[in-house]
Amino acid sequence: MDRARSALERGDRVPAGSLQPIVADSWQRCRDAGLDPRADPIAKVLPFSDVKRRREAAAPLRQLALAEMRLLHSQIAGSNFIIALADRDGIVLDTISDHEFAQSAAGRAIIPGSGWHENERGTNALGLATLTLKPTAVYGREHYFASHGHLSCMAAPILNCRGEMLGLLDASCAHDARQEHTHALVRMAAAQIENGLVFQESADSFVFAFHPRAEYLGTLSAGLISVSASGDVTSINRSGQALLAGLPALLGSHFDALFEAGFHGALDGLLSGGVIRIRDLTGSGLFMACRQIAQRSNVAELRGPQRAFVPALISKADAPDFVCEDNSISTLLAELADAVSLGMPIHVTGETGTGKELMARHIHKLSQRKGEFVPVNCGAVPEELFISEIFGHEQGAFTNSRMKGAPGLARAAHRGTLFLDEVADIPLSAQTSLLRFLDNMEVRPVGAHKVDKVDVQIVSATNRSIEEMVEQRLFRADLFYRLNAFTVDLPPLTARSDFATIVRNLMEDLAPGLPVTDAAIAALQRRKWPGNIRELRTVLQRALVRRRGEYVDEECFQEPLAASVTLNNCCDECRDSPLNSARCREIRTVHRRTGGNISRTAHDLGLSRTTVYKHVR
Incomplete structure (x- = not known):
């Protein structure tokens, strides 16, 4: 290969037998076309209007291909790959890629509208498969242009039953090593699409x-x-x-x-x-x-094509039920199991919508406790009832108390997990009782003399800065130090390096098997997310309503993005705190969406009416 490459770049005759024949022929055609292997290739990209027209023309193929691309991506994910679908002319229509590859120079070149014809891009798999109508792989320096020497690309044509090419499937990676296994997967994916077309037609x-x-x-x-x-x-x-x-x-x-x-x-x-x-x-x-079975009058039932059953991957018992590929989160999770095994109270922080309750449930799962996971929204419990809700009360202990008394949420969480959500909203008057409970894990219901011992894993969460509240004497310092024996800080969605994986995971939950393109993910990543993952989920739900095919692309988000509400001003109490400002914006957004209905806003966000009113008054 070294001799062939040197001869090519010097303009000499390439030694016979040094290349596979298909590559040698391609190099010669590129030379005849006057391409300089040391120069940068021509990078023409069609306008989006042309891409849209081509997508519409290839709609039946695209519907099948995007689903197969998603499966193919899951098979080779983490290998720094991009999967591309091209039409019969070799024009890229859609891509699904690993984040790292998408940010590379090669990833920015393989985009919707880019053409990979040999007379422009030199020797490459997409161009050769377009010419030969055969599966093709081009590895490393087999590419004509030296700038592509670190890439490997594998393409397979998608043919109809008449042998006519409908499109191409390509997998490219930032490695020059031979990828025989991936080449086989690409060929299989193309064959699966062809089989799907048989059923479709x-x-x-x-x-x-x-x-x-x-x-x-x-x-x-x-x-x-x-x-x-x-x-x-x-x-x-x-x-x-x-x-x-x-x-x-x-x-x-x-x-x-x-x-x-x-x-x-x-x-x-x-x-x-x-x-x-x-x-x-x-x-x-x-x-x-x-x-x-064909649609015939003497056939009682119609059945669609039978699909092979694909068993779900069995995850480890301690694997989280959420995306955690971001380095900051994966590092925390590595230490979290030890903290849980020691019974340490765990404090989860993060903006609203970042998944604090999901993390709390994961902590409960890690603890392998047989008891219940008991969540408490501290901001939704009236101040005068907080102690009785947590610790219970005896019959007739106070006015309007339950006729038979109540055991309290702390006892309900015995041998389980007590999740104190919005812990910053715990009334100052109740913080002393909670601190005493954390010290000795003893519960005494209101109006009772008997004390019960409980075994509870404590998890607290907030989107506010308790450190600032401690300084302002709005929260007891000793209680805060007791709650945050181990802290899990969840980054906002815009700071997550695994944004694309989060989108695909949410899509799989909302619409299993429905693919989402790279262009769609890029459109989402460009916007701000004050509501974080919770807001993202809502936007994806709207996109599912507006989609026109069996896939989600960037067009599905144009209307929601244009109509999204941005509230720059917050109430006076929140203006100086980033966490509080994000929460305030979310409350005001939901309040506006519900037509100013305080009760519905509180219900949708899981907050008290008082909290909502404080932010929208």
């Missing part, structure tokens, strides 16, 4: 899978053939054409011209749901199963 036909071995009927090696209600072939995949080589496996031919068993005779066995043994007209034995 054959809604009114039967679809049969066939293979010489029954155990291969559910794999990509199986042939797929769609047949009309009268027995005419309407579509056949590439595996099917290979298995029926030598026979007229063409569109419009009849089932009886391919297989010994007559169409209606085979149909009876296939519709029973079983696998039948059949021979083609060359005498080769095959197994066949029905994968889709």
Whole structure:
């Protein structure tokens, strides 16, 4: 390779046999076109209006491809890859990438609207696959331009049953090593899309899978053939054409011209749901199963294409139920298990919507306690009732007390976790009782003389600066020091390095299997998120309502982004605190969205009416 590269850049004849023939031929074409391998390649990008038009033209393909790209990305995630879908002209329509690659020079070049024709970009996999209609890989310095020498790219064409190219799938990474495994995954993904097209284009036909071995009927090696209600072939995949080589496996031919068993005779066995043994007209034995039933008047039920079951990955018992790829969070989680094992009270801080309750539930999970997770919104409990709510009360202990008394939330959390959310809102008058409880874990209900010992993991959370409250004597310093034996500080969404993963995780929760493009994630990442992950979830829900296809791209967010409310001014109490300002903005945003309804705003945010009124008055 070194000799070939040196010869190319000197303008000498490339030594015979030093390159795979497809690359050698491509280098020669690039030379003939006058491309300088030491220069930067031509980087033409179509305007978005053209990309949008091409996306609309390729809508059926794009619907299938984006879902397959998402699966492919999950298979090679963390390998510094980008997955790209191009149309039949080699113009990139969509990408899904790792964050690191997206920020690199190569990642900024492989974007929607970019073309990868050989006469502009030199030797590359997308360009070669477009020319040859065959899966192609170009590794490292096999690229014509020296600036691409650190990349490896693998592309596979997506063909219809007539052998016409509909588009291309490409995986590129920032490594020059050979990626045979990834190349195989790309080819498999392209084949899966082609199979999906058979079903997509054959809604009114039967679809049969066939293979010489029954155990291969559910794999990509199986042939797929769609047949009309009268027995005419309407579509056949590439595996099917290979298995029926030598026979007229063409569109419009009849089932009886391919297989010994007559169409209606085979149909009876296939519709029973079983696998039948059949021979083609060359005498080769095959197994066949029905994968889709045509819309016929004598068929009682319609069934879609059967999909292979993909078991979910089994996570470790202590794995969190949320995204934690950001370095600051993963470092904290590494220490958190030890803190929980020691029974230390844990204090979770962060802006509103950053996932404090999720973290609290993870702490409960880590503790492996058999008791309940008991959350308490300290800001929603009236000051005069706070002590009785936490520690319980005896019958008739005070006016309006419950007839039979109440055990209290601390006892309800025995052998479990007591989560004190919005702990900064605990009334100053109740802080002494809470401090005493934390010191000895003893509970005495209001009006009672008996003291009960409990075993509780304490987790507190707030989006306010308790240090400032301590300085202002609004919060007891000794209580604060008792609560924050171990602190977990959750960064705001805009500071998270795993933003893209958070978006995809939320999308998987809201609409499993629905892909989201890189361009959509980039559009989201450019905006501010005062409500953090909670606000992001709402925006994604609106995008799902507005989407036009079975995918989410940047167009889904144009209207919500334009209509989003930005409130720069806060109430006087919050103006000087970033955490309080973010909370105030969220409260005012929800208050405006609910038409000024205090009760509904408090309900939606899980706050007390008093807290809401304080921020919107």
